[in-house]
Every structure is written in C-alpha cells, then in structure tokens.
Amino acid sequence: MAAEENRNAAVRPTSGVDDKPLWSHVTVLSVAAGGGGNRTWTCNYCSKKVVGSYSKVKAHLLKLPNHGVAPCKSVSRDMLQQIKEEHDEVERKKSQEAYQDKQKADYLSLPDGSDLQQHKKRKGKEVGPLEKSFNISQREKTDKQCARMFFASGLPFNFAKSPFFIDYSRTLANSSLSGYTPPTYNRIRTTLLGQEKEHVYRKLHPIRDSWMKKGVSIVSDGWSDRQRRPLINLMAASAGGAMFLKSVDASGIIKDGEYVSNVFEEALHGFF
Incomplete structure (x- = not known):
C-alpha cells in the first residue's frame, strides 16, 4: 500500500496540459486511468486535497466562485496577484501565437490587392471570434488610412520611426x-x-544656468539648405551640454571676419 502511494506521489500532468502554468502550484498525486482531465492533487499552500481538472486548480488558486471548489485561504493578496499575472502572461502568449498562426494561414494564399475581409467574403466565410477579438478588419482599415496619409502628404517613410x-x-x-x-x-x-516653445525653453533652462557658473563657448558652422542659401548656425557649448542658438541667412553677404564677428556679438547680446 505504501509503495503504491509513493508511485502516485507528485505525479506531473501528462503531455498536452503542461503549458498550463498553475499546475506548478499544486502537487498531483494521481492521474485518472485511461486519460481524461481529472486528477487528484493537493494545494501547495493550504494542503487541500481535490479531485478535478485544471479548471478547479485555477478556481481554487485564483479564488473564482461557482466552480465546485473552495478558494484557497492561504493565498495572500500579494500572492494572488503574482499567480494571476503568471496565468495571464501564459494566456496572453497563447492567444498571440494563435492569432499569428491564424493570420499566416489567412494571408499566405491571398492574391495581390486583397485583404482578409475580401478574402473571406469571396469564400463565403464569416468573421470568427479570433478576428473579432483582435479587430483585424478595423486594424487593416486604420493601417491603410495611416499609409494613405504618408503617401498623399509626401511624408518621408522614416517619420514612422519617430x-x-x-x-x-x-x-x-x-x-x-x-x-x-x-x-x-x-x-x-x-x-x-x-x-x-515654452516647454523647450524650460528644458534648456538648466543648461543656460550652467553658463554663468562654468562658462560657455559660442561655436558656428556653415552649410547650404535645399534652396542653396548659405546659412550660419550658432551653438553654445558648455559643461551643461550643447544648445542651438540661431541660424543666420547670409545670402548675398561677404562672410569675412568682420561680418562673422558681428554675428557672434549679436548672439552674445541676445542670450546674455
């Protein structure tokens, strides 16, 4: 008799149910002969012995009512939250995998220019609960509206990374x-x-404050914009960081030492 109990002790569920995370919170004593979902298990926290499937494990640990099993009294509020997060994370991954598999199956055979809704209408299929739960049709419509905004407005595709x-x-x-x-x-x-503008000014205020304490250098560089206008950029470099000051259009002007000196002087008067 003792040998029989030792053989049944701590039996793990068979293949097909190990992806259910809450089995790790109970000790399975025996599995029903011939398969099936019922097994005898005890709770690792309150030692309650139960005969039932995974639904009772979940109801017991998550304290779900009306499942034919009493809630675990030894699971604290914090522990309950941890168990629930563990369960939800696995369920979320399973739903995501199912969604991705379904999406691949629906799109691999689609001809060019077709979307999921048109594909299903041609085959006379109704939109299933998986598609409804993930709002696939609405997602496709929104994606196309977003893409049309890029195309019609001439927005660079890199803007999608902004x-x-x-x-x-x-x-x-x-x-x-x-x-x-x-x-x-x-x-x-x-x-x-x-x-x-006010928000950016407040963000730069600590850099400006550092100028009076640690000093600042005014630096510049020249470049041409798309209209081939010669521009002079002025920046302040300090221990607090670099800060853009202004850009000067030098079109039609001889950029000699006197002119550049005047540009620097105006920048100093404007910011100090």
Whole structure:
C-alpha cells in the first residue's frame, strides 16, 4: 500500500496540459486511468486535497466562485496577484501565437490587392471570434488610412520611426477620448507651437544656468539648405551640454571676419 502511494506521489500532468502554468502550484498525486482531465492533487499552500481538472486548480488558486471548489485561504493578496499575472502572461502568449498562426494561414494564399475581409467574403466565410477579438478588419482599415496619409502628404517613410508619432498613436489607441479630433492647422501653428516653445525653453533652462557658473563657448558652422542659401548656425557649448542658438541667412553677404564677428556679438547680446 505504501509503495503504491509513493508511485502516485507528485505525479506531473501528462503531455498536452503542461503549458498550463498553475499546475506548478499544486502537487498531483494521481492521474485518472485511461486519460481524461481529472486528477487528484493537493494545494501547495493550504494542503487541500481535490479531485478535478485544471479548471478547479485555477478556481481554487485564483479564488473564482461557482466552480465546485473552495478558494484557497492561504493565498495572500500579494500572492494572488503574482499567480494571476503568471496565468495571464501564459494566456496572453497563447492567444498571440494563435492569432499569428491564424493570420499566416489567412494571408499566405491571398492574391495581390486583397485583404482578409475580401478574402473571406469571396469564400463565403464569416468573421470568427479570433478576428473579432483582435479587430483585424478595423486594424487593416486604420493601417491603410495611416499609409494613405504618408503617401498623399509626401511624408518621408522614416517619420514612422519617430518616437513622437509612435507616442501619439499609442495615446489614441489606449485612451478613452471619445469623439477626439486632431488639432487644426491654425492651432498647431499658433497655440501649440507657443506652448511647445515654452516647454523647450524650460528644458534648456538648466543648461543656460550652467553658463554663468562654468562658462560657455559660442561655436558656428556653415552649410547650404535645399534652396542653396548659405546659412550660419550658432551653438553654445558648455559643461551643461550643447544648445542651438540661431541660424543666420547670409545670402548675398561677404562672410569675412568682420561680418562673422558681428554675428557672434549679436548672439552674445541676445542670450546674455
């Protein structure tokens, strides 16, 4: 009898259920003969003995009601949160993998110029729960609208890598701003431009403060813009960091020592 109990002690679930993370929080004593989901297990925290499938393990540890098993009284609030995060993370990965597999299966055979919705309509299929849960159709529509904005406005494709564009898109996706509309042309070039200028000025204030304590050097370089205008850029270099001061259009001007000296002097008077 003792030998039989030792053979059944700490039996791990068979293949096909090991991807369920909460089995690690219980000790499986025996597995039903002939397969099936039921097994005898004890909770590692309260030592409660239960006969049931993984759904009862989850209900017991996560304290879910109406599952035919009492919640674990030894699991604290912090421990409950950790167990829930462990369970949710595995479920999230499984859903993501299922979504990616489904997406590959739907798109590999699609002809050029077709999208998922058209493909399913031609085959007479209805949009399934997986597509609905991930809003695939709406995602495709939004992606096309974003791409059309780039194409029609002549935006460089590198703009898609801009952290500000990414932050703006994520804010829209994760917020509850019902009825939100982007700022107008006039608001961007007036009110918002002024607010951003003040924001940048405040960010640069610590660098400006360091000038009086540790000194500063005014440096410049010359270059031509797309209209081939000769420009002189002025920057302040200090221990606090580099800071752009101004850009001067030197078109039609002889850039001799006297002129450059006057440019530097004006910059000094403007910022000190």
